[in-house]
Amino acid sequence: MTESSDRAVELVQTWRGEFPESSHRGHAVIVDETGQVVASWGDENAVMLPRSACKMLQALPLVESGAADAAGLGSEQLALACASHQGSAIHTERVEKWTSSLGLREADFRCGAHYPYDTDRATEMRIDGEEPCQFHNNCSGKHSGFLTLNRHLGGGAEYVEADHPVQQSVRAAHDEMTEDTSPGYGIDGCSAPNFATTMKGFATALAKMARPETLGPTRGRAASRLVEAMMAHPELVAGEGRACTQMMRAMPGRAAIKTGAEAVFSAILPEHGFGIAIKIEDGATRASECVIAALLVRLGVAHADDPVIQRYLAAEERNRRGILTGHIRPTEAFYAGGAAL
Template structure:
C-alpha cells in the first residue's frame, strides 16, 4: 500500500496564542481562497493537501436532496438543518422529529447513533426526566433526515449510510462534481456515514461554486447550491446554535457569508457577494485555531466589520495573532 503524504508537509503557522508578551502556542495549517473558475486567489501552506472535509461539506452532501427532487417541498429551515452540526436544542430536535414523522419514519430509522445534546437546556431536561438522548439529539441528525428523504425518493434499503447504497453513491457523485476531483477514498465519519477525501483546493472550489450560484439560473446543481447557501444564511440558528461559531459568524456577516465548521479543525466559507470560496485546515485539529483563522479571513475579505463584537468573542484572551493578518487582536 503506498505511503500517504503527511498532512504536516508544507504546513505554515496560521494562529499564534499570546499571553502578554510571551508566545504560548502556535497552530499550523493550510488555507486557500478560490474562484469558481479554479483560480487560486490566495493560499497558505499547500492547497493540494488531501483531507477529509468532515462536517464542513454538509451542504455538498445535501445536494442530492434537491437535485433528485426529493426535497422540493422542504422549507428553508429544513434545508439549513440538512447542512447543520446542531446543538440539539428543542428547536433542532423538534424539527427533526417532525421531519421524520412527515416521512412516516421515526428516530429508529436514523443511522447516526444517539449522542448527548450540546444544548444545556435540553441536556438538563433529559437529566431531570431521567431520559437518555436519542438519535435525533445527534448533531448530524438533520443531515441524516435529508439522507432519509432522498432514500424514500429512491426507494432504497434502510442502511442508507452504506458507501454502496444509492444515497451515498449520489452523495459521492455530487461531491466529486462540486470539487472537480475524483475522491481519493473515504473514511467513516462520527455519524456512521462515509466522508469523501479531497484536496483542500477542491473543497475551496466547491465553496466558490456555491458562492457563484444563483437561484433560478443555471442547471439543477447550481440552483440547488443557491438554495442551500441561502437557507444557511437565512437561518444560522439552525446550522449550529446559540454560542456556536458558525451561527455567530453568519449573524455577524449579515448575509455576506455562509460558513461551516467540521471536526478536526476544518472550516469553510461561501462569500456570495465576492463569489469566493474559502477552505482551511489546522493540522493539530484545534477548533479554537480554526475558528480564529476563519474569523481572521472573514475580516480580511471584508464580510465582517473589524470592530464587530464577534471578533472579540472568537479572538479573545489569550491574545491571538492570525498570521496572514499580521495583527494581534
C-alpha cells in the first residue's frame, strides 16, 4: 500500500493526558449493495491484502460447491470456517471432530502449529508439557473447510498451493465478488495464498454478502449461510475477550465482523446492505478496532454507550497502578470526513 500512503488519513489518535502521543493513518470504505461508495476515508483504490478479514469469501466455494452439505456441515462448522479462533477447547474439539468424521487427520493440515491464543489453555499445555498441534492454529477452521472442499474436488494433498483446485476456486470467487482481477497474492501466516484487492473491491464483496439475494441462488444461499453462521456463533469466530466476538454479541444478528492481521477489519451489515473495509497502515489492531466501533455507531448498528463498544471506541489507557493515563479514540478528521452517515 506504499503507493497510497500519501492519501491515507489520520483516523485514530492515542492521547496521554491532554497530549496526543501516537497517531494511526489508514483507509476505510463503506460500499452499498449496488457497488456504490457510501463513504470513504483515505484512498478507496488502495491495494491491500485483506488477510483473515476475508475468510468468509474464502469459505464461499466450500458451501456453493456442495461440499459442505455433502459433509453434513452445520452452522458451527461454517462459523469455524470463517474464524481466527483462540485455540480454546470449544474450537479445537470441534475442528478435530469435524475432520475426523471425514477420515482426515491432523497431519493432513497445512496450516502449521502454534500455542493457543487462549492464554489459560496455553499455560496449561506448557505446564503439562503438551506441544501444540495444527488443531490449535487459529486458522484450523478455515483449513478444515479447505480440506473438506478438497475431498469433494478430489485434489492433491498440497491444497494451499496457489495453483491447486481449492485455491483456484477461492481466487475465482474472490475476483467475482470484488469485481476485479486480483493483482496477485501474499502467503498468509497459515501458508494459504491471500489474494490482494482494493479497499473498494473488498468492501464491494462484503456488501454483496450483506445482500445475498443479488448473487443468484447458489452463491446467494452460500453467502447467507456463512453470514448467519458468523452472527449465530460469535464465540467460534474468535473467542472470549476478542473484539469480533464481543462486538457481535453486543449487536446480535445485526453485523458479521471479522478482523485480520496487520490492522484489517471487515463488516457485513445485512440491514443496511453495506460492506465495510478498514486498513490501518502501521498495522496497529487497536486502531482498526477503534475505527470499526466508531463506524458501527455512526451507522446506528451499535450504541455508543454500550460498555463493549466503549471499550474500543474510547479505549482507556491505564498504568501499572490502574491510574487512567489516556485514551485511544477517533480523530476529528474521522468524524468530519467520509460522508454524512
